[in-house]
Each structure stands twice: as C-alpha cells, then as structure tokens.
Amino acid sequence: MSTAILTTINGFGDAFALWLRPVPCPVPASGEIVVRVEAAAVNPIDVRRRDGYGRTLFKLLGAARMPLVLGNDFAGTVCAVGRGVTGLREGDAVFGAKPPSNAGTHATHVTVRAEHVCLSPPDVPAAALATLPYNFLTVIRAFADAGISRETVKGRHVLVHGATGGLGQVAVRLLHGLGAIVTAIGGRQGLEACRAGGAAELVDRHRQSLATLPRHFAATLNFASWEDEASLLRVLAHDAVGHATTVHPLLSNFDRLGLLAGGVATLIDKRDQRRVKPKSARYGWTVFRPNTSALRSLPHCAAALTPPSVKTFALAQAEQAYLHVKERRLGRAVLLPGQL
Template structure:
C-alpha cells in the first residue's frame, strides 16, 4: 500500500470535526520502523488534547501543529524497517507507544522509534493490547514517583483513587501482585472489576468520604481529581513511601496563565503539596513518557491486564469513538484503522 489514512483535526474544540485524510505512506528514518496499525486506543488524554488541553507546552514540542493526529497506543504489523534497527523485521506483530506529537497513532500507518516497540504476545488480541501501553507506562512511572515497590508496600495498605478507570484498574492488579492490601476508590459501576483485580477494600466515592479513612497508607495514588489531593496526602502513614498524581495542574497552569506565570504557579502548587507529605516520603507529579524496559515488562503480563470490556470502531467512526470516551461510556474505545 502506497497511501496512508490519518484521522486529523485542523483546530481545537468541537467546531473542528475529525476528518480522514490520505497521505503518502511514511518512510522510516534511522532506528525507526513503520507499523501498519491494526488497533489504536482512544484515551481520555486524546479527547482533552482535541479540546486544546496542554497546547501551550505541546506547541513547544511541535506536538500541536495542524493538521493534528492524536493517539499514543497501537498494535499492528511492521511494514518497513529503517537503518540501524535490529530485532525487528517486516511482518512482525508489534505493539508500542508514541510520545505526544502531531503525528499520532490514529492512522493506518505510523512511524515510531524501534525502541518504543515490542513484539506482541500471542495470548492477547491486538484490540485489547492496544489499550495497555499508555496506561501501563504511566502507572509504572507513578509507582516510581511514589516510591512503590515490593519492598515498600508488601503487607501494607495502598490507596488507589480513580481505581475504576484505565489507570486505576492496572494499578490495582499490579499492587495486588506486589502483595499490597489495596483500597480501591471509584465509581460504583467499576468496583466489581477492582475486586476481581485483587482490591481488598472498595469505596464508592459518591457515597463515602476520603476523610473517613484511617491514616495508615504506605502509598496513595491519585488518578481522579486534583481537588482531592490534599485529603489523600493526609491519609499517608508517618513512614509512608509516598504519593503520586496524574491529575496535577501542570499543563492547565501553562494553558491558563502562559509559560512564565504558569511555571511559577506550578512550582508553588507542587511545593505546597510536597510540604504535606511525611518526612522521607516521595511526592511526584507523573507524566507519560515512553520507556523501553516498562514496555518489555508489559509484553510479559499484558494478558493479565486486559480490560474487562472493549468497544471497537471502524476508522470511519472515529468521531463516535471520541464521543464514546468523552461521555464516559462503558468499554475501552479502540479504533480499527484497517476498517475504512
């Protein structure tokens, strides 16, 4: 195939519809491969970026240029290999991630650095596999930011706020595997999946208050709401490993205040919360970054982390896929670029 198809936007906000655009197939550069995409997840960050979230900082990275193709996760087949690539060849089934860019994975073909790709495990479908890399890499980075390891949490209590979302479900399963006693906080609709994933204690965030919980947690993770950050920090035990959040205001501060004032506001916000953590505990604002070792680890456990339900969309239904995520409908949204 000499032509690729991209799901693009030409501006931020609902006024700019997703449009399918044809373009010549990309060619791999040194240490790059081109993947024919079989499945690509649509994540909440894609919906937010489409509305303009983070555009000030992403513009500095060249990741907000129009036309813009969103998406970070993918699973597919290698169709071209660049100079210097070893261990991969045309025809290999692979999965991986792309860092934020203006040439994301919501496309029939995507160029990606070879180090950001792994061979696909045979025990999981491409559709399910494509939903995991962005979330898994973010969660494992949050673990590092919060000082979470088997040594620091085995036999101890860990709280996951936002446990019913994509990040939270993975965190619950991984923490259970580390031997932690997991408290899962989230909406009632997803708590049964948390129990199936190994959560020991379930809390419906709409019916119970975080303030009612004991202050005995070795670590807390916030995947839900920045407004709850202070309350979560108050739940840490005196000898806690730490806390990490993915819902910090870093990108929002820059969007709202500009680069200079936003940077100052970010430093103040983070400093003030860090002061609330117990002595020697870690405090981290987690951001997504590709990580080859974490991706390799995912290849060994992907089948155990597959989401409980999927909702697939043909490429011509890209608009519906984004709406599915925006309206928080059940099932992980997956685009199938080969179905045009």
Template sequence: MKRAMQAVRISGFGSAEDVLEYADVPVPRPPGKGEVLVRLRATSVNPIDCRRRGGYGRALLRLRGIGGFPQILGSDISGEVVAVGPGVSELQAGDAVFGAKSPSIHGTYAQYCLVKAAEVVRKPASLSFAEAAALPYAFLSAWAGLTDAGFRAEAATGRRVFLQGGTGGTGVVTLQVCRALGAHVAVTAGPQGIDLCRRLGANEVFDYRTQDFSRHLDRYDFAICLADQSEEAKMISILRPGPGTGYATLVHPLMSLVDAKGLLRGGIQAVRIFLRERSSQKRHRRAYAWSLFRPDRAALELLAELAEKGTVQAVIDRAYPLSAMAEAHEYSESGRAKGKIVIEIE
C-alpha cells in the first residue's frame, strides 16, 4: 500500500480560502480491533464541516481530545474496504461500503480513512459512490433528532412529521425516509425548492419566505428543527399534547455557548435553557431534545434497504474534486445548495 495519500487538512481556524490545504499526508495506520481501512471514492461537505473549520465547537471537541491540528475534516464514507482489523467478521477487503464516522481529527477529506466497522455497512449496488456519499451523515443526524423526539420506524405509518428545512442535505433524505415509512410529512422550503420537495413526496410544502406554516398545521406528532432555532415556538405550537409526540432540534446553542463563555459558564447556561424548555414540554407530556449526530448501525441499514429499493434517492446539487474543497465549502456557505455537495476522490 502507498505510504502517502492526498487529503485536505486545516492547520488552524479560518476561511475556506485561507486554511483548507490540499496536501500529501501519511496513509493511516493498519486497522486495529474492530476497525476497517477504507479507500474513499467519495465524501460530502456538510454544514458542520464549514462551521468546524471556522472554530465552532472547539471547546467541547478539545475536551474530547479531538481539537488538535492538523485536522482532516469530513464524516461521510463511501468507498472500498482495503483492510480489516481483528474481530471484524461482517466485512472483508473489497467490500463497497458507506456510512459516517464520529468526529475526529482524521476525517474523510482524504483518499483513505480508518473507521469503526460498526459505522459502515455494505453500499447498495443501486447507488454510485457519489450518491452513497450524499446520504449517511445527513440522515443519521436527523434520525437522532427524530428518535429523541419519540419517532419509531415500526410505528411511523400515519404519524405526522414536520421538517423545517426540506431542501438542505439533511431535509431531502429525511423527508424521503419518513415518507417511505408511511408518515405524513410537511416541510418548509425556499421558492426554488418547493417543486423538489413535492417530487420527493412531501405531503405539504410551505414557502418559508411568504407562508407561516404554523397558521396551517395543527396536531402534528413530531417537529424537527433543521435550520433556524428562532422558529422553535412556532414548531412546538403545531404539536398535539400527549405522549408519543415531541420536538427536537439539531441547531441548539450548546456548542456556541461553550465556545463563547467557556465550558463552565457556557455549559451551565446551556443546561439551564435546556432544562427550562424540557420542563415546559413535559407539562404537555411531549418530548423535547437537543440532538447531535450519532452513529446508528440499525438506522444505517434501514437507509441502505430503502435506497436499494429505490424509495430513497440521493439528491446531489454539485460535485467537486478533492482539490477544489475550498470552492465546495464556499458554495456550502452560500446557502444555495439544494441537496448535497459531494466530493469525488480519485
């Protein structure tokens, strides 16, 4: 195996143009127990990558021992297993896999990546490597919110789900999964994304610029915030009271407060806000959650099954080579993408 690989890394926080460096770096060590080494063929740019590049979450990541430099960002995995570590029996060299890895300083903006075997599954043959790279991190992030709010795949039929932000990378895949499981789904979108959401199966689509969804929706089971926490009260207002219903947000202030005020003061303020809001919803017997991406093999296998059936499709806005990562980040930060920004790796 080669001793060097091409990757994009950062050696400090800053703008895409200033800190993203395309360079030759060492290939990761051989896989250890429970790990696999993957030759990546594609990955994606998620908004969290751009925020981490700018320093978002640095305090909590440093506390977890993953805040040093240089860093290779990226989470989505799509490629081929080239080596397996001890104890790995479900995968072997040559398997095409996809998935998403936990945050680290050794991410997926590279030709090779070490990953826990439990964080990848076999790639559906119906998906290209680029298409497979568009799905896992976005879906698993939203799935964490859905399950924290009380949503269950086996009981999804007929449940009413509201997704704020239907055309982002997270929204387009989550909308499709919820519909495939039998849920009734309402979403918000910009004027250029309304037709896309309808094509993907949304039952109701609201133009966030001209329509107030809270005036039209009522007695929903779940509301998931994917874009703008300032609308939290509106999202909660459309929920019915009672058990089996809930709200979750992926854009909560935990990391921002800790970054701004330090682990102690920021953490205490975040806990106070969270407990106040959770207590308020508990009176209505509703779940309330601040959610983060987390690996979930069962959810990843569900995604693979639905993709293989063709009921979930990748929505790719643009694809870039690894060497054009700065341009890809800038496009992500423009907010114009409808679907995912994919990085193809030679």
C-alpha cells in the first residue's frame, strides 16, 4: 500500500470531528521503522487529549500540532526499516507504545523508534496486545515511584484505587505476581475481573468509603480520582513504602495557569499531599515514559495481562471508539486500521 490513512483532528473539543486523511506512506529515518498497524488501543488519555488536556506542555514537545493524530499503543507488522536498525526486519510482528507526538498510532501506518517496539508473542491476538504497552509501562513507572518491588510488598497489603480500569487491571495482576495482598477498589461491574487477577479484597467505590479502610497498607496506587488522594495517603501504614498517582493535576495546572504559575501550583499541590503521608513513605506523580528494558519484559507476561474483554472498531468508526471510552463502557476499545 503506497498510501497511509490517518485518523486526525483539526482542533480540540467535540466540535472538531475525527476524520480520515490519506497521506503518502511514511519513510523511516535512521533508527526508525514503519509499522503497518493491525490494532491500536484508544485510551482515556487519547479522549482527554482530544479535548485539549495537556496542550500547553505537549505544544512544547511538538505533540499538539494540527492536524493531530492521537494514540500511543499499537500492534502490527514491520513494513520498512531505517538505517542502523538491528534485530528487526520487514515482516516481523511487533507491538509497543509511541511517546506522545502529533503523529500517533490511530492510523494504518506509524513511524516509531526501533527501541519503542518489541517482537509480538505468538499466542496473543494483536487486538489484545495493543491494549498493553502504554498501561504496562505506566504501571511499572508507578511501581518505581511508590517503591514497589517483590522485596517491599511480598506478603503485605497494597491498595489499587481505580482497579477496574486498564491501569488498575494490569497493576492488580502484577502485584499478585509479586506476592502482595491486593485490595482492589473500583466500580462493581469490573471487580470480578480483579478477583480473577488475584485481588484478595474487593471494594465497591460506590458503596464503601475510603475512610472505612484499615491503615495497614504498605503501598497505595491512585488511578481513579485526585479528590481521593489525601484519603489514600491516610490509609498507609506507619512503615509504608509509598504511594503513586497518575491522576495528579500536573498537566491541568499548566493548561489552566500557564507554565510559570502552573509550575508553582504543582509544587504547592505536591507539598500539601506530602504532609499527609507517613514521613518515610515515597510520594510520586507518575507520567508515561518509554522504557526499553521494561518493554522487553512485556512479551513474557503479555498473555497473563490481557484484558477480560476487548471491543474492536474499524478505523472509520473512530468516533464510536472514542465515545466508548468517554462513557466508560465495558471492554477496552481497539481500532483495527486494516478495516477502513
């Protein structure tokens, strides 16, 4: 195919529709490959970025230029290899996560750095693989921010707030593998999947207050709500390892106040939360970052991390896929760019 099809927006907000734009197929530069995309996940961050979330900082990174193609996750086949790339060749099945850019993965073809992909395991379908890299790498980063490892949480209680979402499902399974006693907090409909993933205790966030939980957790993770941040810090044990959150106001502070005032507001927000936690516990605001070594470990555990359900959409159904995520419907939304 000499033409690639991109799912693009020309501005932020629902007033700007997702539309398909044909362009010449990309040519990889040195160190890059081009992947023919078989599947690309639609994550909550894509829906929020479409509405303009993070635009202030992403503009500095060159990741908010219009027309904008969203998406980080992908699974597909290598169709072109740039100079200097070793270990990959045309025809290889690969998957990975691209850093934020204005040329994301919601397209038939995507250009990525070779270090941002790995070979696909043969026993996991592409649609399931495409749901994993962004969430897996973010969770691994959150573990590091909170000081979570086998040595620090084996046999100890760890709380996952937002356990029924994509990040939470991955975190529950990985924590169970580390030997932690996992408490999963989330919406009632997704909690049974947490039990299947190894959670020892299930908490329906609509029926039980965080204030009723015992103060015995070695670590807490917040993938759900910044408003609950202080409550989660208060259930850490006195000898807790730490806490990490992905729902912090870092990007929204910059969007709302600009870079200087937003940076000051961020420092104040973090200072105020640190006052709540136990003195020895770590406290981290987690953001997605590529991690080559962590990505290389993903194929070995991918089958165990696949989501309980996946909802697929043709590329021309991108609006429906984004609505599926925005309305928090069950099943991970995945675009199939081969189906226009």
